[in-house]
Amino acid sequence: MSDFAVARLFDSGTLAVRDVLCGGQCRHRSQEECASSTHLVFPYRGLYLRHVGQDQSVADANHALLFNAGEGYQVSHPVSGGDASLVLALSEPLLRELAPAELLQKRDQLGFRLQSLRIDARAQALVALLRHNLQLGRIETLEAESLALTLVCRSLGPRTTHITAATHARRRLVDRVKVLLAADLTRRWTLEEIAAEIGGSAVYLTQAFQQVEGLPLYRYHLRLRLARALDRIPHSQDMSALALDLGFSSHSHFSAAFKQAYGRTPSAFQRSALAKSA
Template sequence: MPDFQIHSLLSTPLVDVRDVICAGTCRHRGEVERTSRTHLVFPYRGTYVRHVGSDDAVADASQVLFFNAGEDYQVSHPNPGGDASLSMTLDEGLLREIAPAELVYPDEPLRFRQSRLRIDPRAQALVALLRHSLREGVAEPLEGESLTLTLVHRALAPRTTHAAASSHGRQRLVDRAKLVLSSDLARRWTLAEVAAEVGVSAVYLTQSFRQVEGVPLYRYQLRLRLARAGPVARLRRPRRAGRGSGFLQSQPLQRCLPEDVRAHAQRVPADRDASLIAKVFDSRRSAPGVY
């Protein structure tokens, strides 16, 4: 398998969406890379670390990362297994209209002030819906553009995001804890075990993680497991998906899915999975911006 597999899912004058799969063979920092346009990258499987100068950002399914135009960066893969992300670029005028002014620099080209933002579960569901709809040919270009803009709006909306805000030391500590958890999602970690891996007390780890990420450690692990289980693409096989992501049986996995998803999954025939996905995860109804 080559280091990279890039599949173009949608390309229009306004948006460009690609599915990027990396084998993750380089455990240490790779070569210096640079992009000519600002990319929004939504990891949906695996983890990696993006290095920009002295700033390190762990890329996982709970984050959107900003790869700014003209900015040098490196990537490393501390955990084996590779990774996959949904990468997109938008027309600069359109993106500047969507992004809150405090998130971007006023000059050109458009660049974000922060390296990443945490996204909420609804945005994670939109990532899965968009990827599935485009990959399977369910969505026509107009719908694909609309879903992309809805995802970007939700990912950048102030009330649905959380910027990491803490000291550099605490941020690095939390990043190490995230890599520990993601190294084995099926393992039933205890707080003491994670704290021992990163070399701090359980109390300090708990307090630091919540301060930096805005969610408790256990909830972060739950979101990673749900992303790994693929609730959108595998609604009809919850037992298999649950076992592969750390749930002991299908019931806990199903209990974590929204009630309307569970209800539709019981009523809709298996050959209509694509339309089911479009119905139950049509987040445009509740997202802060509708396009």
């Protein structure tokens, strides 16, 4: 049985959206694969690593991964439970128009210079709204295209992305922290506990994480938990139970954090995701 399940959610000819689920059974590097087209991948559940040569990038809900046509890569799954991603493939003229020149390679063939970019909370919400509404069939073609293009612009835009100048060693250290957080997403970590697991001092880890990701470690972890909420809210009947299941101390704590990140309460987001065209 294949470790992948691919659902084609939308295709207008110039823009296609797929939902890709992976069982994550390959703990070590897979055999090399090659992308057939340049596209963007938005993980929304779980975590995996993508390896391009000696470089690697963490694929989690705080990032968009940038795949180039014809470029070889490998993946590994250091965390059990599998993963899920929303994949956006745009026509070359459309992507060239939307992508800032500084993110593209200086060559005739379209390609990105980077493996991944960190996205902000609004982009996370756009990923969830696009996926939920396409899955439910409650969105018109024009609206789906507009929402997808807004997501791409938001994710590639200079105001919301963060490109690090940190050393290779610091980036690998921070990658280990990300894997640790994803392995037990609902745990209420302390800095000392993370430092004990990873090695090094809490102060150094805090400084390294801030440099690599451009935001504090605690906020990064919070956004991962809130992104998991975006995935589960449309199917949740009890928001208090969901809050506790995601590691929040109470429903009010969860609701306040969710509203601060996404501009609406969990219940309001659920209504927008389920009744968009009702």
